[in-house]
Amino acid sequence: MHLKAHRFFAMVAVTGSFSATARHFQVPASSVSRFIAALEREVGQQLLYRNTRAVKLTDAGERYYLQIREVLELLDAADEEVTGTGSAVRGLVRINAPVALGHLHIVKLLNGLYERYPQLTVELSVTDLYIDPVQEGMDIVFRVGHLGDSGLIGRKLCDQQFVVCASPAYLEKYGEPQTPEDLKDHCCLVYKGNIGAQRWYFRHPESHELQIIDVTGPLRSNNAQVLVEAALAGRGIVFFPTWLFSKDSFMEKKLVRLLTCWGGSVEEVPSQIHLISPENRLRSQKTRAVWEYFLEAIGSPPYWDDLEG
Template sequence: MHLKAHRYFAMVAVTGSFSATARHFRVPASSVSRFIAALEREVGHQLLYRNTRAVRLTDAGERYYVQIREVLELLDAADEAVTGKGGEIRGLVRINAPVAFGSLHIVKLLNGLYDKYPQLTVELTVTDAFIDPVQEGADIIFRVGHLEDSGLIGRKICDQQYVLCASAEYLAKYGKPASPEDLQNHACLVYKGTGGAQRWYFRKPASDKVKIIEVHGPLRSNNAQVLVQAALAGRGIVFFPSWLFSRESFVNKQLIQLLPDWEGAVEQTPSQIHLISPENRLRSQKVRVVWDYFISAIGVPPYWDDLSGSRTDCDI
């Protein structure tokens, strides 16, 4: 059975497109179709549903793809070991990230990655569920929150820095809170997830004494970006990690930071953002260079903590 057929099939499984696969391998789309048809005859099962709108895996195709994926990755790693680090970085890297983090940051950071490695293909999945990267076949995972002990290799990107803020319009009407306790007299826009409505925790720097504030207001949502938009519209005060905000919102004074002398979080123990990967994935040169690229592009401290606009290396 021809190895090309397996590679073409795996790429169609990822892209959902014969034409995209043909462009990636620089072959005619008819060649991709012919090789995959031969593969289906060989295995005795239809692997793909084809129609004018999309191409998707059959149940047999799903099972077959999972089985051959690791074999192809091992072959790629062997090729990389032979060609050495001077070889061209190409192939598929699978990245997983939370929904908001992926849409606000990873998509933009990919532009620089493609500039450096134009032969790379990225499969980006976004979900707020904690996936099993081995089972899902992910190479690199951005995990926001507390990192549980596991067999994964992890690199802490940063501690999450929370920002309390409101629009200039809101503050002109209702004034600024003078203390964390004063937030109970303001309209607060509260995130409510599966664990219920968040409470806000504040403490003075270098102090162990924490103030727990039960906040309320005109809007609760399980979507942080909805609440940020409501704050921009003058509906109230929001409290989120810095990466959820646009730098321009602060530079242009659309949002004003509040209680800057206090440190805050939505948990008793502050959480982090980590980059994690299964150990066997990091043996691959293409995965390592993508890992290193994100570490470098995000920086220390991460660019999204700079809401004043003093850094110009990454525009968010």
């Protein structure tokens, strides 16, 4: 039986989807179905239950998958060794990131990745939807927020550090808040997502007592970059993690940091940014190389925390 049929079957076993498997291998879904049907005829067993909602392994399919999985991983490792990927990382790596993080940072970091591994191809998808890396055939995902118990391999890049800031023109007109409570009397530019307008959380620099501030202002948006642009134009005060800001905005005094002694976030428990990957993908040398590159290039603490360097 053609090795391709085994690879298709193994991917369907992991993703539960013919379409996700087709996307991963960049072939028509009909080809995946045809190869797996031929494999089932060859082994004389039904390996998959198929219905309109999902694709699941039969008992025979589960046993067969466990037997061939390690064989396929050994073949992949052998292919990497023979093709010289120990010294020349090559092939396709699929990366997913939130829209703003992808636009502001990941695209720029890819320049250094291509310089290091010129034979590498990257497929970068950006979305603010919470995707399943296995279902979508992703090798590496940047996840902003709290990392649930997903069974994926995760590595924390950083804790998100939040910044309160406004333009000099705004501060000249309305004055500078001295405490989080003062923000209630200011024009605040508020992010409003699917769960409503964000609340701003601050911890007292000495007692660490949590203060929850319900802010209001002339503009709400579900796009953080829109609100940052409004702040640059003098419309009000914004509160976002450091990675959403351009370092030039602070070095050139287009924005001024406020309440610098206070720690803050938009959740009661501050969140992080993680790299996550399906365990089987991280066994690939090319995926590990890209993973390690991003850890090195972003640094710890991340380079974007240094806004006034």
